[in-house]
Amino acid sequence: MKIHYECIACAVNQAQKIAEMSTEDVVQRKKAMLFIAKKLGEFFNEDSVPATDGGRLFLELYEFLRNDDPFEEYKRLSTELARDVVSDMGRVNDLKTALKLAIAGNLIDFAVGYDPRKAEEDMLRLASGELYIDHSNELFSELENARSLLYLVDNCGEIYFDRMFIERMREEFPGLKVYVAAKEGPIINDATVEDLREAGFDEIAEVVSTGSKLPGTPLEYASPGFLRLFERVDVVIAKGQANFETLSDLKDPRIFFLLKAKCTPISRELGVPKGSLVCVRGRY
Template sequence: MQEKVEQRIQAAYDPLRAAVRVAIAGNIIDYGALHSFDAAATMQECFDREFVLDDYPVLLEALQGKPKVLYLCDNCGEIVFDGLLIKEMNRLGCQVTAAVREAPIINDATVEDAQSCGLDRICSVISNGTRCPGTPLESCSEEFKEHFQAADLIISKGMGNFETLSEVSAPIFFLFTVKCKQVARHLTERQGFEPGFLKGAGEMVLLRQKEV
């Protein structure tokens, strides 16, 4: 499946946007929130689905400056697809470092997972030093904090990272699928949407962090 998805990305009019779609759709691979799904169908459908929040133009502009990017990974199953997006950022001249968990809580990605799927051959890989399902900065390692502060741009994958970083002032782009009513409600209130606009049914989000 990875090879077919990568071929679809390369054939796209905008390969970077296609890779962003794939990375977000890959976030559905989260057994803590969704216990049964068709991964192949999900990846196929992502090319036709609309984002409910889409700050891609802002992301594209930011990446043109060849920034130092810190990519916060989420779950082990999706890092294969994260790698496809990181490849596209590499082609733009970005310097990417991927951060994973120190140890899994459910199916969180670790350094061992990154090495197993070859992510470490695409970019540098570090641990954030925590065993939490997210990125609570106060609990992260000093090495990770240094990377976080030094990054020109941060890609944050998954709901756990959104929940722990949504109030942090940093150049963050959140990429995730909304898979629960609690996050749907929080995001609805944060963005000023009408109540019930988001259902928590796998809506695709690419959101630039607000000034906080």
């Protein structure tokens, strides 16, 4: 997906949040925002992918602010919250409900301005509704015949819902070899391979790095090892907006995008109302 017109202002608003998360000092924040004003034009053009080029800009801002993880405390809080919510829910027997909860878990996403305290209530409500586009039957049918699944996670916190979904899939499709990929290092509130290990993913899957800190899965920045894995797996589940932004142009039918359309560009791209939950196959 290429940038839509709203992506420029959104990137600047996110940069402001990064500055606010990094320092209480308004003088430093002002220097950071003037740095963004100077740099912005270098990062965006007609063909920019918002997650990739926004992410590159944010990493430069991290360097400018000398802070390699401004969202550390926020991620800790959202991790605690998600762990509590998942633990309270107990076992979810239905595979489709587990899928919907994994999508709903995507709303623990501070980068686009959500309050995590509303998360539990909203997730249960969301998971009780219908998906606006629902290719989950196709996904489950592909998984019946698949030998391998690559699961691309999105944010911290949310990964506890992913783990619940993956555990259910492993019970349903016992022959499936599952790889779970996260970022090489911290960027906004995205989960890293370290976060996956802390959440016990080693016990249920093979944890891999995309080879990059950038949001989503921009293949041009991925490691050769990740690329080989990506090419040979049978099914890919890609969580969240950034994975959609970076992989949708492949039109790859192996990929199923699971996300909540939180912003206008994503909902315009998918042709769904803002706020919709979707499980959409890559060829569409």
